[in-house]
Amino acid sequence: MERGFPDCAGCEAPCCRRQFMEDDEGWFALADARPIYLEAGTDVKVVGWAKRDDGRQPMLECQAFDTAHLGCTVYDKRPDHCRVYDCRDDDPEEWQARPHCDLARHHRMEALRARKAASYNVG
Secondary structure (H helix, E strand, O other), rough: OOOOEEEEEEEEOHHHEEEEOEEEEEEHHHHHHHHHHHHOOOOOOOOOHHHHHHHOOOOEEEEEOOOOOOOEOOHHOOOOHHHOOHHHHOOOOHHHHHHHHHHHHHHHHHHHHHHHHHHOOOO
């Protein structure tokens, strides 16, 4: 892993599970985002809110993310913004401050999965 950049090997897709959507025209409301996901064969749910000067901004979780296998279940039909987004293109300084890309949590989860797998193989 290159210092200052994400460890992508076991990414838990925080960008799919805790995202604020925006484009050149502004932030998306749930009513704006939901049709994009429904067209792809999945849905989103609100998992949090951010207060903005123009109201509340929903934090969305895509329901297509398979947490057991760490993958997208609608990958071939995923929305355009999912196709073009790559967190490695973000400013590393900005990225390090983002709660959605928590490498320490990722490493704790990786260790937990390894312990779980080892316990299944015992006996």
